[in-house]
Amino acid sequence: MEHHRTRPQQHGPRRGRPPLPSQGGGGGGGHPERGGGGRSMPRPGPRSPARPGGGTAGRRPARGPAGGGPALRQSGRLPDPRLTGLGGGLFCVVLMLALGSLDALLLGGSPIVYGVLFLPVCVLTAVWMRRGDLLTSPVVVPIGFAVGLVPVADGGSGLGGRLMALVTALATQAGWLYGGTLLAGTIALVRRVLLVRSRRLHV
Numbered sequence: 001m002e003h004h005r006t007r008p009q010q011h012g013p014r015r016g017r018p019p020l021p022s023q024g025g026g027g028g029g030g031h032p033e034r035g036g037g038g039r040s041m042p043r044p045g046p047r048s049p050a051r052p053g054g055g056t057a058g059r060r061p062a063r064g065p066a067g068g069g070p071a072l073r074q075s076g077r078l079p080d081p082r083l084t085g086l087g088g089g090l091f092c093v094v095l096m097l098a099l100g101s102l103d104a105l106l107l108g109g110s111p112i113v114y115g116v117l118f119l120p121v122c123v124l125t126a127v128w129m130r131r132g133d134l135l136t137s138p139v140v141v142p143i144g145f146a147v148g149l150v151p152v153a154d155g156g157s158g159l160g161g162r163l164m165a166l167v168t169a170l171a172t173q174a175g176w177l178y179g180g181t182l183l184a185g186t187i188a189l190v191r192r193v194l195l196v197r198s199r200r201l202h203v
Contacts, residue, residue: 082130089140092125096148104151111169114152115176118145122180126187134192138185145177146170 083091099117107113121144126137146166153165170177 085133085136088129092144096144100148100151109152118180122184126184134188137188141184
C-alpha cells in the first residue's frame with residue numbers, strides 16, 4: 001500500500017498573499033485610542049491652568065496706564081521747591097529785576113505797581129525757602145526790592161543821577177519795602193515755630 005505524505009502545517013501567512021486585516025477593525029475591540037480604520041486619534045494637548053481672574057498662566061494681566069506715580073498724584077498742587085539762602089536771594093533779585101523792567105517798559109515805571117508785585121514775591125521766597133535757611137528770607141527780599149527798583153526809578157543822566165533817583169525811590173516807597181519784609185519774616189517765623197513743634201511731637 002502506498003502511504004500519502006503529509007506536509008507539516010505552516011503557521012503564518014503564505015507568500016504572495018496580502019495579510020489579513022485585523023479582526024478589531026470594525027468592532028472597536030482594538031486599542032481605545034484608535035478608530036475603526038486603525039488610525040490613531042489625536043490626543044488633546046495639556047491645558048494651561050486657569051487663574052482666578054480668568055486668564056491663563058502664560059498670559060500677563062494687562063497693565064493700566066502709567067499714572068500711579070507721585071508726580072501725577074501731586075499734579076494739582078503748586079510746585080514746592082526748597083531754596084537755599086543763596087538760591088532764595090537769586091530768585092528774589094532776578095524776579096524783581098524782571099518785574100521792574102516790565103513795569104518800566106509797559107507802564108513807564110509805576111512805583112505802586114512795582115510795590116504791589118513785590119508782595120507776592122516776598123511770600124514765594126519765604127514759602128519756598130528750605131528749613132535750614134528760613135531766617136534768611138527777611139534779609140534777601142529788601143535786596144531784591146532795591147535791585148528791581150533801578151529800572152523803575154526815573155533818574156537823570158550819569159551814575160550820580162541814577163543813584164540819587166534810586167535813593168529817592170527807596171525813601172518814597174519804604175512802605176512797600178517794610179511791608180514785604182515784614183510779610184516774609186512773619187511767614188518764616190510761623191514755619192519755624194511749626195517745625196519746632198513737629199520735632200517735639202516726634203521725639
